[in-house]
Amino acid sequence: MPNHDLAVIGGGPAGIGVAVQAAARGLSVALFERGRLGGTAYLAETVPLQVLARLARKVALARDDDDAMRCQDPVVNWPAVRRRVEAAQDAIAESCGGARLASRGITVVQGSAYFTGTDRIEAGGQLHSFGKAVIATGRAHVIPDIPGLASCSWLTPDRLLALPDRPEHLLILGGGTMAAELAQCFARLGSRVTLVTERPNILERLEPEARLAIRESLRADGVEFSENTGVVRVADDKGAVELRTSTGAALRGTHLVLAQGRHPDLQSLDLPAAQLTAAEAIPAPTDTVKATSNGRIWVLGPLWQPEDTEAAPWLVQPVQAAMQRVTASIIGHGSASARLRVQVVRTDPGLVQLGLTEAEAREAGHRVTVMRLSVPEGSADYPLSLKLIHEGETQLLGLTLLRQDAPKDLPALRSLQFRGTVSIAQLRSALDLSPLLDPCAS
Structure with a gap:
């Protein structure tokens, strides 16, 4: 039975x-992955969507009715688009292939891994013991319980992005980040898109002004909205998909996409065999790494990054010492902003939101000070909006940045959030903002 210092379940970017990191510290490491190395979701969704979004932006720019320049309506060559996507997927997969990982001293085990004890994993018919283990399995798509869905054709985002032909009319169920990103991308590439959500607004967890700006951008690209709309039945109708809504209306399209969020993908792990519950294995939105009651097993959280040094001590130190180091790293900043919730929306304009919204901060009883910085459309290449939520004038509670390619600013914003307070001068420098821009407080 092979023995490993560290077992990592999940071969995506985090795993x-x-x-x-662990192999570089001299540990014997086994990496378990049942699908393609590089991460099923990352290769099947993130990479294709990034490629399609770049091409979609070019199409949108070419269609822009600008008095200074006029272009012919662009023609989208879908087979060529698919070749671009596949080339990007292959390049990413090659960069993290088994041979490269083996050259770093990592044992790659292809197969579905599950616990058979508190310190044992089985995969591919072989048992593996471990000193410590990390769960990095990612998340699976939520499949809603809608009458008729089982007998109807539907797609999750990964399957949508692998279609050999451009869809004519997408019905996208969901009002979150993935739904918005898919809607804008395919609308720009020439598909008709209807976004259907039972919530009153799309992107409800965002600051209202940012949410409305993104919604308006999607509308300008041709996305149709059916908000505050529940779906009571799904049916095939002569090759089309028909949604019967709570209002009695019928929506018809060529493809139905389920984009209603994700849940932790833990079912295949047999957590009880490791003396764990599912609740223990679900990290909070602000977790870098989460300890479990089984002192050998840890779970990677949403904020963990490959370069994260604060979570590294548990890789090489005894469990008790690791807990002390991790705890000290979290509370040592003396600021709640050290672990702000992160939300990223890769639309055009894009958005990065850290921490609480203004409404959440007020509801939590904070003494809120709001600072805003904005450049209206027409005075710059693209509108920019920045909003800071402080406790009084000291502690940073939340930050929202809306501008083209805003997700590229996430590393700079992450570095600023640990300061506890963020001034406009610091943001000007980190985000390369014009020194002529003046903030206003409310």
Whole structure:
């Protein structure tokens, strides 16, 4: 039975990152992955969507009715688009292939891994013991319980992005980040898109002004909205998909996409065999790494990054010492902003939101000070909006940045959030903002 210092379950970017970190520290590491190395969701969704979004932006710019320049309506060559996507997927998969990981001293085990004890994993018919283990399995799509869905054709985002032909009319169920990103991308590439959500607004967890700006951008690209709309039945109708809504209306399209969020993908792990519950294995939105009652097993959280040094001590130190180091790293900043919730929306304009919204901060009883910085459309290449939520004038509670390619600013914003307070001068420098821009407080 092979014995490993560290077992990592999940061969996506997070799992590979922690495996490489551990191997570099001289530990014997086994990485378990049942699908394609590089991460099923990352290769099947993130990479294709990034490629399609870049091409969609070019199409949108070419269609822009600008008095200074006029272009012919662009023609989208879908087979060529698919070749671009596949080339990007292959390049990413090659960069994290088994041979490269093996060259770093990592044992790659292809197969579905599950616990058979508190310190044992079985995969591919072989048992593996471990000193410590990391769960980095990612999340699976939520499949809603809608009458008729079982007998109807439907797609999750990964399957949508692999279609050989451009869809004519998408019905996208969901009002979150993935739904918005897919809607804008395919609308720009020439598909008709209807976004259907039972919530009153799309992107409800965002600041209202940012949410409305993104919604308006999607509307300008041709996305149709059916908000505050519940779906009571799904049916096939002569090759089309028909949604019967709570209002009695019928929506018809060529493809139905389920984009209603994700849940932790833990069912195949047999957590009880490791003396764990599912609740223990679900990290909070602000977790970098989460300890469990089984002192050998840890779970990677949403904020963990491959370069994260604060979570590294548990890789090489005894459990008790690791807990002390991790705890000290979290509370040592003396600021709640050290672990702000992160939300990223890769639309155009894009958004990065850290921490609480203004409404959440007020509801939590904070003494809120709001600072805003904005450049209206027409005075710059693209509108920019920045909003800071402080406790009084000291502690940073939340930050929202809306501008083209805003997700590229996330590393700079992450570095600023640990200061506890963020001034406009610091943001000007980190985000390369014009020094002529003046903030206003409310």
